[in-house]
Amino acid sequence: MMDKKYLKTIEEKYKTVSELEHILLRSGMYIGSVKEEDKTMFVYNSEDNKMELKETKYVPGLLKIIDEVISNSCDEYRRKDNLGLNELCVTISKNGKVNIKDNGGIPVVHHKEAGCYLPEFIFGMLRTSSNYNDDEDRTGIGTNGLGIKIANIFSTDFSVKTADSKNEINVIWKNNMKTIISRGEPKKSNKHYTNINFNIDFSKFDIDELSDEFIDIIEKRCIDAAAANLGLNVVFTFDDEQNGRTSRWKFKNFNNYISLFDSYVDIDECITFSDDMKSVWVFPSSNINIGFVNGAECSKGTHIKAVRSEVNNKLSEYVNKKEKIDVTPRQVDSKYSLFMNINISNPAYNSQTKEELTTPIEKFSRDENYTFNVPDSFLNKVCKSEIIETILDWYKQKTAAEDKAQIRKLNKLAGKKLLRSDKFINCTSKKREEKCLYIAEGASAVAGFRASRDPQTQACYEMRGVPLNCYGMTPVQIMKNQVFSDLVNIIGLKWGESNTPDKLNFNKIVINSDMDPDGNHIAGLLILFFSYFPELFENGIVCRNLSPIIIAEKGKSSKSYYTMKEYKTDEKNLSSYTIKYIKGLGTLPNAFYKDMMRNPHYQVYTTSDMTDTVHSVLRHWFAKGNASERRETLSQEV
Numbered sequence: 153m154m155d156k157k158y159l160k161t162i163e164e165k166y167k168t169v170s171e172l173e174h175i176l177l178r179s180g181m182y183i184g185s186v187k188e189e190d191k192t193m194f195v196y197n198s199e200d201n202k203m204e205l206k207e208t209k210y211v212p213g214l215l216k217i218i219d220e221v222i223s224n225s226c227d228e229y230r231r232k233d234n235l236g237l238n239e240l241c242v243t244i245s246k247n248g249k250v251n252i253k254d255n256g257g258i259p260v261v262h263h264k265e266a267g268c269y270l271p272e273f274i275f276g277m278l279r280t281s282s283n284y285n286d287d288e289d290r291t292g293i294g295t296n297g298l299g300i301k302i303a304n305i306f307s308t309d310f311s312v313k314t315a316d317s318k319n320e321i322n323v324i325w326k327n328n329m330k331t332i333i334s335r336g337e338p339k340k341s342n343k344h345y346t347n348i349n350f351n352i353d354f355s356k357f358d359i360d361e362l363s364d365e366f367i368d369i370i371e372k373r374c375i376d377a378a379a380a381n382l383g384l385n386v387v388f389t390f391d392d393e394q395n396g397r398t399s400r401w402k403f404k405n406f407n408n409y410i411s412l413f414d415s416y417v418d419i420d421e422c423i424t425f426s427d428d429m430k431s432v433w434v435f436p437s438s439n440i441n442i443g444f445v446n447g448a449e450c451s452k453g454t455h456i457k458a459v460r461s462e463v464n465n466k467l468s469e470y471v472n473k474k475e476k477i478d479v480t481p482r483q484v485d486s487k488y489s490l491f492m493n494i495n496i497s498n499p500a501y502n503s504q505t506k507e508e509l510t511t512p513i514e515k516f517s518r519d520e521n522y523t524f525n526v527p528d529s530f531l532n533k534v535c536k537s538e539i540i541e542t543i544l545d546w547y548k549q550k551t552a553a554e555d556k557a558q559i560r561k562l563n564k565l566a567g568k569k570l571l572r573s574d575k576f577i578n579c580t581s582k583k584r585e586e587k588c589l590y591i592a593e594g595a596s597a598v599a600g601f602r603a604s605r606d607p608q609t610q611a612c613y614e615m616r617g618v619p620l621n622c623y624g625m626t627p628v629q630i631m632k633n634q635v636f637s638d639l640v641n642i643i644g645l646k647w648g649e650s651n652t653p654d655k656l657n658f659n660k661i662v663i664n665s666d667m668d669p670d671g672n673h674i675a676g677l678l679i680l681f682f683s684y685f686p687e688l689f690e691n692g693i694v695c696r697n698l699s700p701i702i703i704a705e706k707g708k709s710s711k712s713y714y715t716m717k718e719y720k721t722d723e724k725n726l727s728s729y730t731i732k733y734i735k736g737l738g739t740l741p742n743a744f745y746k747d748m749m750r751n752p753h754y755q756v757y758t759t760s761d762m763t764d765t766v767h768s769v770l771r772h773w774f775a776k777g778n779a780s781e782r783r784e785t786l787s788q789e790v
Contacts, residue, residue, distance in 0.1 A: 171278050175298075175305055176328060176356065183302055184212035184505045186357045194413075194442075195365065196372040198397065203372070203412045205440070208365050211357050215366075216505055217303040218250060219373055219448075221348055224300045225254040226377050226447045228346075229384050235316060235344040242374050243389040246361045248352030257344035258312075260319035272323045272335060275304055275312050275348075298504060300348075304329040306357075307350040314346040328353060364395065373449070375401050379409035380444040380493060406431060410491055416440055417489050423537055425530040429517065430494040432459055432530070436538035439486045444493045445509055450501075453509030455494050455516075460485055462526035463534055467543065470535040477547055487542045488534075551626075558628045559647040562640075576642055577602065579611040584653075588660040589613060589643060590697070593674055597664065597737040604746040611658070613642060618670075619677045627684070636681055651687040661688065662754070663696040666736040667714060679757060689759050698753040699737055703744065704729035712744070714753070 175182050188211050197204040225240045237256030244250050263273045278301055304310040305328050313322040320341035324334040354360055371388050378386040378401035386401045403409050410433060411419055417435035424433045443451040464481035471477050471484070497518045502508040513524045577598070581587050590605075590612040592598050598614045605612070620633045627647045631637050639645075644657040653659065663678050665671035675696055688694045700712035702719045706729045713719040734740055740748070 172305060172329060175302065179213060179306075179356065182298060182504050183216040183306070184503070186211060186213040188359055193369070194372065194440075195368040196375055196412075198368070198371070198399065201412070202415055205416070208369065209363065210366050210369055211359060212505065213306070214352065214357060214359075214362075215369060215373075217306050217352070218244070218252075218370060220299045221250075221252045221303050222373060222377055223448050225252065225256065225346070226381055226384070228254065228256045229381050230447055238383065239385040239387070240374075240377065241387040241389070242370070243391050244362070244367060244370055245391040246363075246367070248354055248362060249349075249391075250352065251347070251349050253345060253347040255345050257316040258314040258346055259316050260314065260321045260338050268335065269321055269323075269338065271312050271314050271321055272332070275300060275310070275323065276325055276329060276332060277301075301329065303348075303350055306353055308353045310348075310350040312346065312348050315341040315343045317342055317344045328356075371399065374399075375409070375412070376444070376449045377447070379403050379406060380447045380449070382406070406433070406491070406493060413440070413442070421538060423530065423533045425527055427525070427527075429496075430455075430492065432526075433491040434463065434534060434537075434539075435489040435491075436487075436542055438489045440489045442489075442491045445499055446495055448506065450506060450509055452507060453502075454511055454513055455492060455496070455509050456490065458513050458524050459492060459526060460490060462531065463488070463490075466531040466535060467539060471540065471543055475540075475544065477544070479543060479547060483546075484539075484543050487546060488539045555626050555628050556648065562627070562631050563646050563649070575614040575616075575638070577612040577614075579607060579609055581608045584657060585659045587611065587658045588662050589658040590662045590664040591615065591639070591678060592664040592737070593617070593666075593671075594736075597666075600737055600740060600742070600745040601664065601749070603742060604749040606750070610749065611642075612664075613639060615674075618674055619681065621677055622681055622684075630681070630684070639681070645685055647684075651685045653691050653693065656693070659693070660754075661694050662752070663694070664699075664737065665696070667699050667701040667734075668736065671736070686759070689757055692756045692758055695754040695756040697748065698755055699734070699740060699748050700744065701734050703732045703734060703741075705732065706730065 169177065179186050188209050190207055190209055192205065192207045194203045194205050195208055196202075222240070222242060225237070228234050229237045229240070235257040237254050240252070240254045242250075242252050258271050258274065261270050262268070263270050266273045266277065268277075278298065304325055307325075307328065309324070309326045310329065311322065311324040314320065318341070319338040320343065321338050322334065322336040323332070324336075325332050352362075367390050371390070374386045374388040378384055382403055382405065384402070387398065388401070389398045390396055407419065407422070410417065410422075416438040417440075418437055421436055422433055423435075424431070426432070441451045441456050443449070443453075443456050445453075445455060461481070464485050467484045467487075468479055468481040471479050494516075496509070496511055496516045498511075498515075499509060500511045502510050514522070516522065516524060579587055586609050588610050590601060590610060592601055592612055593615045595614070598612060601610075601612050615635050619635050620630070622630045622633070622636065631640065631647075640647075642657065643661065644655065645651055646655070661682070663675045665674040665678075679694065682688050682694050698714050700714055701716070702713040704711040704713070704726045711722070711726070711729070713722070737745070
């Protein structure tokens with residue numbers, strides 16, 4: 153039976169708290185995490201005067217409460233009826249003392265329903281806002297009526313002093329907005345400004361002071377405010393005895409802001425467009441998103457997705473059609489950088505932290521006829537930019553990586569199974585250094601080989617027809633061919649590895665083709681294939697067994713000629729000889745075939761030979777577009 157001391161009353165188990173206490177108890181719902189986190193983000197590097205993408209430690213909740221005060225001034229700047237606000241000053245110190253002031257001003261008037269003056273109503277009462285009328289267009293940042301109050305709630309003390317050109321007032325709170333110690337009385341003033349001071353309550357967070365990294369983040373937020381609200385002067389001051397500094401920011405145009413990211417994008421490669429609602433800048437480098445919604449940084453959400461979807465679809469369609477490369481819109485999404493500044497009516501976000509816009513595209517404007525549009529002229533420029541080359545480079549790397557994976561798999565299978573083992577005639581020697589592999593085309597040539605070979609040292613692979621023209625093919629494509637797959641397995645070749653003689657099954661690879669144009673063509677195709685394994689030529693492993701094309705006989709004496717040129721030179725001395733033209737190895741008399749096998753005339757292909765062959769002859773014979781040149785060559789005598 154449970155001890156009574158562990159039993160709770162209904163009142164102890166179920167409690168109610170005020171909304172202010174709920175914000176403090178469940179702060180994550182309102183300001184994000186109060187614990188320090190690591191996040192890769194852009195911060196301002198004051199030494200280099202550039203934005204820098206790096207892993208940074210920060211407390212999201214702390215950033216939120218300061219950001220809300222800055223955003224409040226930005227919202228006021230964007231109001232058509234503001235009191236002339238054009239300057240915002242932010243001062244911050246490591247000990248958590250924050251001062252944010254602008255030259256705007258809040259009406260110092262009495263709110264009849266609340267029974268207090270408007271500044272106290274705005275800064276000290278929950279769920280108060282000028283943003284609750286959803287029938288009106290709102291292009292500010294605030295949405296839910298918490299905003300700047302959370303800075304008050306998470307401070308040990310908080311004060312607002314403001315003037316509206318007629319009156320000024322100073323209101324002071326302490327103890328996380330629980331205690332108002334001075335409501336102030338309006339005084340006459342011809343000035344207009346708002347000056348907010350607060351001390352962060354570090355007991356609500358898991359840090360004791362603000363880090364240098366966090367100060368850099370706040371400075372970037374000030375820079376962002378100036379960039380997204382052109383014409384606004386923003387002054388940032390880091391007030392510290394050792395590291396104090398002041399920076400001033402005012403941008404003539406958004407390109408000046410983008411120039412701070414020139415370590416990541418090239419301004420000269422910018423592709424841009426603007427309309428009444430948005431401005432977009434695209435760069436064919438890196439993969440970053442920088443977005444602003446209604447004057448505040450928001451780099452995730454439906455606005456970014458809407459533009460990228462249009463760009464991705466166009467790029468994918470273009471590459472598929474023009475380059476004959478199958479890429480999806482999702483695959484091209486990371487091949488460019490996007491900056492965007494947009495104004496949206498009544499924006500909605502995924503949370504109070506406003507990190508991600510959730511407003512549906514069709515709701516960006518209250519105009520019933522509104523359609524989100526990315527102009528064709530812009531998309532066409534994107535397709536003529538370096539983004540295409542970036543996609544092609546990525547595709548080459550991707551296919552190369554895929555091919556390497558396939559090659560590793562092919563190498564594991566090498567030697568385990570021949571596609572046509574009946575076409576392979578093995579030899580009996582166990583010594584690699586005395587074994588030769590002959591490659592012959594056709595049954596008649598192989599029959600002569602069987603009758604004439606040395607069974608101990610001479611093996612043969614019989615091809616069927618002319619081998620594949622593998623010029624420009626990848627190893628994976630080549631290995632789909634039966635002949636080449638068999639040869640790789642028989643010889644013991646490895647793709648992408650060092651094929652030194654000690655790793656092979658044969659000391660010589662002998663091309664045993666006819667000495668006519670057809671045989672030369674077959675030999676060229678085989679040399680082309682073996683050129684994928686350069687070590688074979690470095691070690692003189694690939695050769696051709698020359699056979700006579702003309703035999704001159706006179707009694708028991710005979711002469712063999714291996715080229716027509718050689719025969720023509722000696723033709724005048726052969727008047728009493730019987731001339732036999734050898735059409736192919738299949739018609740070679742047995743005695744000559746046996747002599748060819750036992751006393752071979754090898755034409756060995758070396759690295760120096762291959763320098764010329766691979767880069768000129770092979771290209772001439774087998775590359776696409778050279779058909780007319782090949783016909784002319786074939787019409788000449790060999």
